[in-house]
Amino acid sequence: MTELATMEFHAQPQAGEPKPWAFPAPERGSLDNGLTVLRCHRPGQQVVAVEVLLDAPLDAEPAGLDGVATIMARAFSEGTDKHSAEDFAAELERCGATLDAHADHPGVRLSLEVPASRLAKALGLLADALRAPAFADGEVERLVRNRLDEIPHELANPARRAAKELSKELFPAEARMSRPRQGTEETVAAIDSAAVRAFYERHVRPATATAVVVGDLTGVDLDALLGDTLGAWTGSAAEPRPVPAVTADDRGRVVIVDRPGAVQTQLLIGRTGADRHDRVWPAQVLGTYCLGGTLTSRLDRVLREEKGYTYGVRAFGQVLRSAPDGTGAAMLAISGSVDTPNTGPALEDLWTVLRKLAAEGLTDAERDVAVQNLVGVAPLKYETAAAVADTLADQVEQHLPDDFQATLYRQLAATGTVEATAAVVNAFPVDRLVTVLVGDAAQIKEPVEALGIGEVTVVAAE
């Protein structure tokens, strides 16, 4: 076969004139029942996103009932005073709507997405779920059994198994954060409809809830719509609730969750650090991106693109809980999978990358590309209503101002190489990282011990 005729080459083009874009500013208000409402009109977004945040954090779950917030969240879509569980699901789907609900450390979130023309109907269903959930014995019992059935599936998933072990290692045993968000077999089995209702009555009320509505609201009388739906929800006034500070033990050590015969080792290397109320946050975001935000970041440049040990390794900072009084924290972690025989060499390279970063710092070019990406992708990232609603809801949940994200973009652009280096080196100190490896202990234990990154213990996968 002959080589093909060559093409005519041109110089790399220059960028055109950027068009202005800003993270959307929501309009904030409240209903007579105390429900806080954030709204944001996004022209062209035919699928409207509604996020409802409830101040029902995992920390508020009664002792021995871990998972009750999750079961409550799921039970919201299992029938109301107007519809049975089956009818409720049918009515939602008839609107082309989806309703997801989940419980996490800061609280319970319900996410509704529905075509704008059917918003009224779907908001009515959502309001019924919050105002008058049935929590029927039989349905709660089914959700509990279903949840118990899910647990073995999660434990068999290497990434989920690693996350569970890291939480157990990092946080003190008495802290809710040390235990699985959705409960264990023992605690879930103890949940019944009475427990769900008691949790609901204690922690769910409009005065401590927020609704975020984003989408093309052309021709939608949202005030009237909200008044008729979420406005009919009643409840007592808010009571202040103390929140314990997040503490973690990040002494450098290694835990191997043994999965004999595994062809890969799942890595999860983490600790806790600054959250979004900390001034270092923008620099930490920037530095973490340079370390492991994408496949051209430092970790993948070596582990993937040079060595081929992995399909990809990422570094990230994920807020666990964030509060103005400094009691919050973010999980700072590196995760990915590497093939079993190369587990030792991959970890050695990973530590070398971290040490080199601490010794030499980031380059200006790296910092510039990272800023251009993190700031430049914003209009793409926030194209859909759901993406905007999710970020606005995160801000509320984390007690941040409504212009936090817009401000963050300006701060990122103003963050220098030195600050970004300091932040990421502080975030990932080589001797204060807890390493969880889900893999074949017989094959990986020895090579990992030889690295000297901390004491190695092996636990059964269960």
Next chain:
Amino acid sequence: MPMGHTATAQAGSGGLTATEHRLANGLRVVLSEDHLTPVAAVCLWYDVGSRHEVKGRTGLAHLFEHLMFQGSAQVKGNGHFELVQGAGGSLNGTTSFERTNYFETMPAHQLELALWLEADRMGSLLAALDEESMENQRDVVKNERRQRYDNVPYGTAFEKLTALAYPEGHPYHHTPIGSMADLDAATLEDARAFFRTYYAPNNAVLSVVGDIDPEQTLAWIEKYFGSIASHDGKQPPRDGSLPDVMGGQLREIVEEEVPARALMAAYRLPEDGTRASDAADLALTVLGGGESSRLYNRLVRRDRTAVAAGFGLLRLAGAPSLGWLDVKTSGDVEVPVIETAIDEELARFAEDGPTAEEMERAQAQLEREWLDRLGTVAGRADELCRYAVLFGDPQLALTAVQRVLEVTAEEVQEVAKARLRPDNRAVLVYEPTAPADETDATDENEEAAK
């Protein structure tokens, strides 16, 4: 507020339009303007997928897709990723049975860069392709295979069921990830030959969607892609046609270390692009889409024999599509109990057809899926390419949802009756074994018997 049968006046297309163009070298171009957000999506579909691979070289199309990110004449190493991300864009590529796609979503003022990059690798990949990239990406892809398929419970179910559903020698018998042995066997010369055969302007469709000036965009496309030579080396894929039904039930029992018993099945369904395939999509949605479907209500809510139960449609244009059933059992429930219930539900559905309310619900769900897909510039660009490459007409993307809404209950019943039958499915049954760490032989038997 009126509750019409459709969610939007234009039923999903939102009044969108697209224009079509063709360069002298055969490159087809589709443009669609949308100035709501200052972003532009570039999508390039090459008409080549795993169905074009030959025996002993499964996985080559996908491995090759990785090599497309390893530099070309004017783009060094990882430059494609670096330049797009540095411009505030996002990008990737994927490989399926029927095509390979590459896409960049850019801030609108960086569109020209994405076009320049795509043209550079379409015209000059071989100038940069070397052994080092080949060896490195071979290892990366093998780790992708381990991570996504080999190291997760039920991870190889898709591969196993596909191999059952399409006979040995059929172009869709193997999945795009390929086998480890074939990935090991692929050579640099294979990759070069693959490029020379399939990567040509006349074997691709380029779509650009978003905040663009169509005239300027077309001028850039002409400038960067216009001089790339077309060629006719392409081999058509082997014939994928098969009889409408399998004519018997195929079955494989998998004994593996999985957390629960599972029943999975693939039904042979009409090819994508036909009205019957839209009818099949609606039938599967009524039966197993979402939490108000017949199977979910029966197995998860009423019988409480399953932890999850659902149907999905793998739409294929060059071979029969597959209706994909996935049920994970609850507790100690045995598979025959589930299978009997499913057969009862499918038989009842074939007998009675969907109710009016079920039709309304299924159509609302599929319409919503289309709204989601067409709601981003990248989603729209991909759909325009899909219809252009597989069906020869990108405009069909903008009317797809209308066609789903036109299907009648009778047509849904008809396809269910003809296709959702026990003699038209391949079945995969998972039976859990004890974990491998029960080393003592006698213990192992005891564990397995639990």
